[in-house]
Amino acid sequence: MPSSYKLSCAVWELTLACNLKCLHCGSTAGGRRAAELSTLEALDLCADLKRTGCLGVALMGGEPLLRADFFLVAARVRELGMELSVITNGTVAPEGVFGKLKKLEPRAVAVSLDAADPELHDRIRGAQGAFKKSRAFIERCLAEKLPVSVITTVHKLNLRELPKLRELLKGRGIAWQVQTAGAEGGRFSKEFLLDPEEFYSVGLFIEACRRQYPPEVLPVIGAHDLGYNSLLLKNVSLYEKWEGCQAGTAVAGIRSDGSVLGCLAINDDKYAEGNVRERSFYDIWNDPASFRYTRAFKKEQAGPNCAACPHAGVCKGGCSEMSLMKTGALHNDPYCFRSLEKDILKEELKNPLRALGLKLGGRAARGAGRLGRIFSGGREGT
Numbered sequence: 001m002p003s004s005y006k007l008s009c010a011v012w013e014l015t016l017a018c019n020l021k022c023l024h025c026g027s028t029a030g031g032r033r034a035a036e037l038s039t040l041e042a043l044d045l046c047a048d049l050k051r052t053g054c055l056g057v058a059l060m061g062g063e064p065l066l067r068a069d070f071f072l073v074a075a076r077v078r079e080l081g082m083e084l085s086v087i088t089n090g091t092v093a094p095e096g097v098f099g100k101l102k103k104l105e106p107r108a109v110a111v112s113l114d115a116a117d118p119e120l121h122d123r124i125r126g127a128q129g130a131f132k133k134s135r136a137f138i139e140r141c142l143a144e145k146l147p148v149s150v151i152t153t154v155h156k157l158n159l160r161e162l163p164k165l166r167e168l169l170k171g172r173g174i175a176w177q178v179q180t181a182g183a184e185g186g187r188f189s190k191e192f193l194l195d196p197e198e199f200y201s202v203g204l205f206i207e208a209c210r211r212q213y214p215p216e217v218l219p220v221i222g223a224h225d226l227g228y229n230s231l232l233l234k235n236v237s238l239y240e241k242w243e244g245c246q247a248g249t250a251v252a253g254i255r256s257d258g259s260v261l262g263c264l265a266i267n268d269d270k271y272a273e274g275n276v277r278e279r280s281f282y283d284i285w286n287d288p289a290s291f292r293y294t295r296a297f298k299k300e301q302a303g304p305n306c307a308a309c310p311h312a313g314v315c316k317g318g319c320s321e322m323s324l325m326k327t328g329a330l331h332n333d334p335y336c337f338r339s340l341e342k343d344i345l346k347e348e349l350k351n352p353l354r355a356l357g358l359k360l361g362g363r364a365a366r367g368a369g370r371l372g373r374i375f376s377g378g379r380e381g382t
């Protein structure tokens, strides 16, 4: 029987092959997985996703454009009436890529850009010349009127690049998604993870941008799992209200070998619900035994960080991946904005208007305490 959960987006790692070696890559992409889906299997999966009621598919990698059948699969997604998003590093441009993308009328073509400084971007991405290629890719998308967006993954190495990236992107009609790096990848040293103060400062930065620039000038959002339930800030993601981890309730992740998880950010086989080679995606999604950690969550399961929180029932203890990464357990995210504000911003909370009035990089930032100093360059030890 079909489940009552509607699949709004399937995030599909089309291949784990990648030409870059990004430090923060959560799946340590580089080589293909041992047994990636064949073209026929991928096309069948498109039909199966449609049968499941999937509204949109985001094709990512690795680098999805490295797959020779990328446009076959992408076209099938569109023929079946599902929305298409493409997430690329922007350094691979097969023959005719922009014209072909245009024909597909994608919802978004998202290109990763981690710094405004070419050298730093190249260092983070593990390849010289990556910045130049990605910039050129973005410019071609703009010229072709493709709905291009930029994704920036933030960690200690590039936190201070945010104001410079803002200057690069504003007024260009480029949507900007800011997200934070996790610790799952094999190339990423945990010392580069943002500390709580830095993590919160990313939320403040987004809020300040939104106050300073109208969405036509700088459409900036935090990733859907950044922050939430703040006592001070609006939800910095696209949605007004945070409704808890969507893994297995509205989104699903598919690995290139056909295994299905609630979310690809959770890079742990323990959370694989099945493989489309053994059971159809439709069966996996509609199985009452699937995705129990979100679908069957009960308030009593909230961990110590969340047990007394009035949001726990809806929030389910925050982002599952963040909770696992930080505490080793689900439903216990200590990095939601509510927790951060309670735990580390006691001083700023005494004067919330000052914290909210932050104009990053300017005079106000220099006067706004620890958080302002992160972006104004006056912070020691980073």
Ligand code: SF4
Residues within 6 Å of the ligand: 228, 229, 305, 306, 309, 310, 311, 312, 313, 315, 316, 317, 318, 319, 331, 332, 333, 334, 336, 337, 338, 339
């Ligand atoms: S304390 Fe836990 S339940 Fe409350 S908002 Fe934060 S993550 Fe959600």
Ligand code: SF4
Residues within 6 Å of the ligand: 224, 225, 244, 245, 246, 247, 251, 262, 263, 264, 265, 266, 318, 319, 320, 321, 322
């Ligand atoms: S694990 Fe985190 S990133 Fe993944 S769907 Fe849940 S909230 Fe979103």
